[in-house]
Amino acid sequence: SQTIHQWPATLVQPVGSPLSLECTVEGTSNPNLYWYRQAAGRGLQLLFYSVGIGQISSEVPQNLSASRPQDRQFILSSKKLLLSDSGFYLCAWGGQANTEAFFGQGTRLTVV
Amino acid sequence: GIQVEQSPPDLILQEGANSTLRCNFSDSVNNLQWFHQNPWGQLINLFYIPSGTKQNGRLSATTVATERYSLLYISSSQTTDSGVYFCAPLKGNTNAGKSTFGDGTTLTVKP
Numbered sequence: 185s186q187t188i189h190q191w192p193a194t195l196v197q198p199v200g201s202p203l204s205l206e207c208t209v210e211g212t213s214n215p216n217l218y219w220y221r222q223a224a225g226r227g228l229q230l231l232f233y234s235v236g237i238g239q240i241s242s243e244v245p246q247n248l249s250a251s252r253p254q255d256r257q258f259i260l261s262s263k264k265l266l267l268s269d270s271g272f273y274l275c276a277w278g279g280q281a282n283t284e285a286f287f288g289q290g291t292r293l294t295v296v
Numbered sequence: 297g298i299q300v301e302q303s304p305p306d307l308i309l310q311e312g313a314n315s316t317l318r319c320n321f322s323d324s325v326n327n328l329q330w331f332h333q334n335p336w337g338q339l340i341n342l343f344y345i346p347s348g349t350k351q352n353g354r355l356s357a358t359t360v361a362t363e364r365y366s367l368l369y370i371s372s373s374q375t376t377d378s379g380v381y382f383c384a385p386l387k388g389n390t391n392a393g394k395s396t397f398g399d400g401t402t403l404t405v406k407p
Contacts, residue, residue: 227398228397272337274339284329
Protein backbone atom coordinates (compact mmCIF):
# COMPACT_ATOMS: atom_id res chain seq x y z
CA SER A 185 0.00 0.00 0.00
CA GLN A 186 1.03 3.59 -0.49
CA THR A 187 2.33 5.69 2.35
CA ILE A 188 3.48 9.27 2.62
CA HIS A 189 6.10 10.49 5.06
CA GLN A 190 6.67 14.07 6.04
CA TRP A 191 9.19 15.48 8.51
CA PRO A 192 9.86 17.07 10.85
CA ALA A 193 6.54 17.18 12.71
CA THR A 194 7.31 20.50 14.38
CA LEU A 195 9.94 23.13 13.72
CA VAL A 196 10.83 26.44 15.33
CA GLN A 197 13.10 28.62 13.24
CA PRO A 198 14.38 32.19 13.62
CA VAL A 199 13.54 34.85 11.08
CA GLY A 200 16.06 34.88 8.27
CA SER A 201 17.09 31.25 8.65
CA PRO A 202 16.76 28.70 5.82
CA LEU A 203 14.10 26.02 5.63
CA SER A 204 13.95 22.53 4.20
CA LEU A 205 10.92 20.28 4.62
CA GLU A 206 10.94 16.86 3.04
CA CYS A 207 8.17 14.59 1.86
CA THR A 208 8.53 11.09 0.44
CA VAL A 209 5.98 8.66 -0.94
CA GLU A 210 6.28 4.88 -0.93
CA GLY A 211 4.40 2.22 -2.82
CA THR A 212 3.67 4.12 -6.00
CA SER A 213 5.54 5.49 -8.96
CA ASN A 214 5.25 8.79 -10.79
CA PRO A 215 2.82 10.34 -8.30
CA ASN A 216 1.58 13.89 -8.51
CA LEU A 217 2.91 15.69 -5.44
CA TYR A 218 1.62 18.78 -3.66
CA TRP A 219 2.56 21.22 -0.91
CA TYR A 220 -0.22 22.96 0.99
CA ARG A 221 -0.19 25.50 3.78
CA GLN A 222 -2.90 25.90 6.38
CA ALA A 223 -3.25 29.10 8.38
CA ALA A 224 -4.85 28.87 11.81
CA GLY A 225 -8.60 28.30 11.56
CA ARG A 226 -8.61 28.18 7.79
CA GLY A 227 -8.65 25.72 4.95
CA LEU A 228 -5.69 24.54 2.95
CA GLN A 229 -4.03 26.66 0.29
CA LEU A 230 -2.15 24.95 -2.51
CA LEU A 231 1.42 26.26 -2.79
CA PHE A 232 3.15 23.99 -5.31
CA TYR A 233 2.48 20.89 -7.31
CA SER A 234 4.63 18.58 -9.38
CA VAL A 235 3.74 16.04 -12.04
CA GLY A 236 7.27 14.69 -12.45
CA ILE A 237 10.95 15.01 -11.57
CA GLY A 238 12.10 18.60 -11.92
CA GLN A 239 8.62 19.83 -12.85
CA ILE A 240 7.28 22.37 -10.38
CA SER A 241 4.29 24.66 -10.68
CA SER A 242 3.70 27.47 -8.23
CA GLU A 243 0.16 28.45 -7.35
CA VAL A 244 0.85 31.56 -5.28
CA PRO A 245 3.76 34.01 -5.17
CA GLN A 246 5.69 33.69 -1.95
CA ASN A 247 8.98 33.37 -0.13
CA LEU A 248 9.11 29.60 -0.65
CA SER A 249 10.28 27.27 -3.39
CA ALA A 250 9.86 23.58 -4.11
CA SER A 251 11.97 20.93 -5.77
CA ARG A 252 11.49 17.34 -6.84
CA PRO A 253 14.92 15.72 -7.15
CA GLN A 254 13.55 12.16 -7.26
CA ASP A 255 10.31 10.58 -8.40
CA ARG A 256 8.91 10.16 -4.90
CA GLN A 257 10.59 13.02 -3.09
CA PHE A 258 9.26 16.56 -2.76
CA ILE A 259 11.07 19.31 -0.89
CA LEU A 260 9.83 22.68 0.32
CA SER A 261 12.53 25.30 0.88
CA SER A 262 13.22 28.88 1.78
CA LYS A 263 16.48 30.80 1.81
CA LYS A 264 15.32 33.28 4.46
CA LEU A 265 12.21 32.69 6.53
CA LEU A 266 9.74 35.46 7.31
CA LEU A 267 7.37 35.62 10.27
CA SER A 268 4.50 35.25 7.81
CA ASP A 269 5.83 31.82 6.77
CA SER A 270 4.59 30.35 10.03
CA GLY A 271 1.85 27.78 9.55
CA PHE A 272 0.99 24.15 9.10
CA TYR A 273 2.50 22.63 5.97
CA LEU A 274 1.10 19.49 4.43
CA CYS A 275 2.41 17.35 1.64
CA ALA A 276 0.01 15.30 -0.47
CA TRP A 277 0.18 12.81 -3.30
CA GLY A 278 -2.28 11.67 -5.90
CA GLY A 279 -2.45 9.41 -8.90
CA GLN A 280 -3.66 10.40 -12.31
CA ALA A 281 -6.71 12.47 -13.16
CA ASN A 282 -9.80 12.28 -11.00
CA THR A 283 -8.31 10.21 -8.22
CA GLU A 284 -8.09 10.79 -4.51
CA ALA A 285 -5.38 12.82 -2.83
CA PHE A 286 -3.72 11.60 0.36
CA PHE A 287 -1.96 13.77 2.90
CA GLY A 288 1.07 13.45 5.12
CA GLN A 289 0.95 14.24 8.81
CA GLY A 290 2.11 17.82 8.36
CA THR A 291 4.83 20.06 9.75
CA ARG A 292 3.96 22.83 12.15
CA LEU A 293 6.41 25.66 11.46
CA THR A 294 6.81 28.56 13.83
CA VAL A 295 9.08 31.40 12.75
CA VAL A 296 10.27 33.48 15.70
CA GLY B 297 -11.25 29.36 -9.27
CA ILE B 298 -14.04 27.56 -7.50
CA GLN B 299 -15.55 29.22 -4.44
CA VAL B 300 -16.33 26.80 -1.60
CA GLU B 301 -18.65 27.58 1.27
CA GLN B 302 -19.08 25.19 4.18
CA SER B 303 -21.79 25.43 6.80
CA PRO B 304 -22.18 25.66 9.65
CA PRO B 305 -18.72 26.98 10.56
CA ASP B 306 -19.03 25.57 14.07
CA LEU B 307 -21.20 22.81 15.46
CA ILE B 308 -21.50 21.52 19.01
CA LEU B 309 -23.30 18.25 19.61
CA GLN B 310 -24.06 15.95 22.45
CA GLU B 311 -22.73 12.44 22.01
CA GLY B 312 -25.25 10.30 20.17
CA ALA B 313 -26.76 13.15 18.14
CA ASN B 314 -26.92 13.27 14.35
CA SER B 315 -25.66 16.09 12.15
CA THR B 316 -25.50 17.28 8.57
CA LEU B 317 -22.62 19.33 7.19
CA ARG B 318 -23.04 21.18 3.94
CA CYS B 319 -20.63 22.18 1.20
CA ASN B 320 -21.69 24.55 -1.57
CA PHE B 321 -19.45 25.20 -4.55
CA SER B 322 -19.65 27.77 -7.27
CA ASP B 323 -18.94 25.74 -10.39
CA SER B 324 -19.38 22.32 -11.89
CA VAL B 325 -16.89 19.80 -10.53
CA ASN B 326 -15.40 16.49 -11.60
CA ASN B 327 -14.23 15.45 -8.18
CA LEU B 328 -14.99 16.09 -4.55
CA GLN B 329 -13.44 14.79 -1.37
CA TRP B 330 -14.45 15.03 2.28
CA PHE B 331 -11.73 15.02 4.94
CA HIS B 332 -11.65 14.92 8.71
CA GLN B 333 -8.76 16.79 10.33
CA ASN B 334 -8.09 15.36 13.74
CA PRO B 335 -6.73 17.38 16.70
CA TRP B 336 -3.17 16.50 15.66
CA GLY B 337 -3.68 18.00 12.22
CA GLN B 338 -3.80 14.76 10.26
CA LEU B 339 -6.18 14.87 7.29
CA ILE B 340 -8.12 11.65 7.05
CA ASN B 341 -9.88 10.74 3.83
CA LEU B 342 -13.58 10.17 4.41
CA PHE B 343 -15.14 10.09 0.96
CA TYR B 344 -14.22 10.53 -2.65
CA ILE B 345 -17.62 11.44 -4.05
CA PRO B 346 -17.95 13.45 -7.27
CA SER B 347 -21.62 12.45 -7.45
CA GLY B 348 -24.15 10.17 -5.83
CA THR B 349 -24.25 8.76 -2.32
CA LYS B 350 -21.77 6.70 -0.34
CA GLN B 351 -21.87 5.27 3.14
CA ASN B 352 -19.12 4.17 5.50
CA GLY B 353 -20.36 3.07 8.89
CA ARG B 354 -21.95 6.00 10.73
CA LEU B 355 -20.92 8.43 8.00
CA SER B 356 -22.48 8.99 4.64
CA ALA B 357 -22.11 11.60 1.94
CA THR B 358 -24.18 12.81 -0.97
CA THR B 359 -23.05 15.03 -3.82
CA VAL B 360 -25.54 16.61 -6.19
CA ALA B 361 -23.18 17.97 -8.77
CA THR B 362 -25.90 19.57 -10.92
CA GLU B 363 -27.01 21.67 -7.94
CA ARG B 364 -23.45 22.29 -6.74
CA TYR B 365 -23.56 20.96 -3.23
CA SER B 366 -22.45 18.06 -1.12
CA LEU B 367 -23.66 16.87 2.28
CA LEU B 368 -21.88 14.88 4.95
CA TYR B 369 -24.07 13.04 7.45
CA ILE B 370 -22.79 11.90 10.80
CA SER B 371 -25.08 9.67 12.81
CA SER B 372 -24.80 8.68 16.46
CA SER B 373 -21.86 11.04 16.92
CA GLN B 374 -18.97 10.10 19.17
CA THR B 375 -16.36 12.27 20.90
CA THR B 376 -13.77 10.93 18.46
CA ASP B 377 -15.72 12.59 15.64
CA SER B 378 -14.57 15.97 16.95
CA GLY B 379 -12.32 17.95 14.65
CA VAL B 380 -12.59 19.94 11.47
CA TYR B 381 -14.36 18.62 8.39
CA PHE B 382 -13.29 19.89 4.99
CA CYS B 383 -14.77 19.45 1.59
CA ALA B 384 -12.51 19.84 -1.41
CA PRO B 385 -14.09 20.03 -4.85
CA LEU B 386 -12.08 19.99 -8.03
CA LYS B 387 -13.00 21.38 -11.39
CA GLY B 388 -11.48 19.88 -14.47
CA ASN B 389 -9.83 16.65 -15.38
CA THR B 390 -6.84 16.93 -13.07
CA ASN B 391 -5.72 15.23 -9.92
CA ALA B 392 -7.60 15.75 -6.68
CA GLY B 393 -4.51 17.24 -5.11
CA LYS B 394 -5.31 20.50 -6.88
CA SER B 395 -8.62 20.82 -5.11
CA THR B 396 -9.94 23.99 -3.55
CA PHE B 397 -10.62 23.65 0.16
CA GLY B 398 -13.41 25.28 2.11
CA ASP B 399 -12.72 26.79 5.52
CA GLY B 400 -14.23 23.75 7.17
CA THR B 401 -16.81 22.95 9.82
CA THR B 402 -15.44 22.59 13.33
CA LEU B 403 -17.35 19.86 15.13
CA THR B 404 -17.22 19.41 18.89
CA VAL B 405 -18.93 16.34 20.32
CA LYS B 406 -19.47 16.50 24.06
CA PRO B 407 -19.75 13.36 26.22
